[in-house]
Amino acid sequence: MSFSIEAYTEGKADQVVDLWDESMPVGFHMDLRLWRQNVDRCDRLSASASLIAVDSSGSKIIGFVISKLPNHISALAVLPEYRRCGVGRALIDAALSALASAESLAASVKLTSSGQPPTHAITGQDYAHFFPGVPDSFTEARAFFDALGWNRSDGWCVDLKRDLQDFVIAPEVSLSMERLRRDGIELRPCALSDVPALYDHVRENFSPRWLFETQQRVELEPDPSEIMIAVLGDKVIGFAHTFTNRSVKLGPSVYWRAELGENYGGLGPIGVSKDYRKIGLGLALLSYGVWCVKQAGAALMAIDWTVLVDFYGRLGFQPWRRFTPYTKEISK
Numbered sequence: 001m002s003f004s005i006e007a008y009t010e011g012k013a014d015q016v017v018d019l020w021d022e023s024m025p026v027g028f029h030m031d032l033r034l035w036r037q038n039v040d041r042c043d044r045l046s047a048s049a050s051l052i053a054v055d056s057s058g059s060k061i062i063g064f065v066i067s068k069l070p071n072h073i074s075a076l077a078v079l080p081e082y083r084r085c086g087v088g089r090a091l092i093d094a095a096l097s098a099l100a101s102a103e104s105l106a107a108s109v110k111l112t113s114s115g116q117p118p119t120h121a122i123t124g125q126d127y128a129h130f131f132p133g134v135p136d137s138f139t140e141a142r143a144f145f146d147a148l149g150w151n152r153s154d155g156w157c158v159d160l161k162r163d164l165q166d167f168v169i170a171p172e173v174s175l176s177m178e179r180l181r182r183d184g185i186e187l188r189p190c191a192l193s194d195v196p197a198l199y200d201h202v203r204e205n206f207s208p209r210w211l212f213e214t215q216q217r218v219e220l221e222p223d224p225s226e227i228m229i230a231v232l233g234d235k236v237i238g239f240a241h242t243f244t245n246r247s248v249k250l251g252p253s254v255y256w257r258a259e260l261g262e263n264y265g266g267l268g269p270i271g272v273s274k275d276y277r278k279i280g281l282g283l284a285l286l287s288y289g290v291w292c293v294k295q296a297g298a299a300l301m302a303i304d305w306t307v308l309v310d311f312y313g314r315l316g317f318q319p320w321r322r323f324t325p326y327t328k329e330i331s332k
């Protein structure tokens with residue numbers, strides 16, 4: 001079958017979004033709002049490794065791959081009728097070649113914590129990612145990467161969800177929250193005046209990725225009140241991003257909001273300062289965040305990309321989707 005590989009451009013977004021919905025399994029509906037946020041407005045998009053496959057007529061897009069620096073295959077899809085014809089392999093080979101180019105590797109060095117160029121590509125886990133790995137329900141995709149010699153990671157993660165209809169803060173958590181209040185720790189929505197302390201908290205305790213995501217959200221949403229914080233004096237010691245159907249930014253927990261219904265909610269990331277762990281603050285902050293989302297009118301809520309099934313299970317969250325990353329060498 002004859003086809004050509006071309007660069008993805010923002011002007012192709014509508015066609016690619018349509019192709020996504022024709023190609024992906026049910027439950028991962030794409031819309032232009034999410035696509036623009038995670039692809040066209042993402043400053044880590046690799047233009048040279050984000051590609052489309054076009055049929056012999058030159059008018060129909062039959063597949064695409066989106067890649068992000070330093071080493072991520074963010075999304076890959078081929079129309080069902082064009083599978084097993086070499087389209088997916090051609091897209092992946094071209095993307096890996098572009099990621100392994102001297103120009104891409106030089107740009108990627110600045111983005112890696114080691115200061116060294118990446119040696120392996122990974123499925124998902126990019127900034128403004130769609131997936132933290134290949135969804136286990138994508139059986140064809142898993143078979144595809146297996147056939148191409150990609151390596152399944154031993155790690156896995158899940159998305160969780162919970163119906164909020166019966167959610168209440170547990171009595172023991174209420175007691176813990178009261179104890180924390182007596183100790184001077186306040187749980188409340190973030191205000192603009194809290195933002196510098198919030199940034200300090202995330203910077204000092206967590207990854208550059210979480211800091212980037214927090215800064216990006218505050219820039220998009222002048223009112224940061226959907227970020228819940230734990231405060232001791234003038235210091236932020238815990239935070240939790242929450243999302244509702246009023247959020248300007250689509251957080252990863254609500255990407256697939258079509259599956260959560262009109263009144264959806266989400267949470268994550270969430271984290272407590274190293275010096276204030278194991279005092280019940282994490283569970284209290286989580287409970288408070290879920291309660292705030294319910295009060296905002298959410299009926300069904302999701303938490304994304306976690307292995308802490310037992311921790312979130314204490315509040316009734318159950319596994320929804322499971323993901324497994326794949327890796328492939330891109331340089332020697």
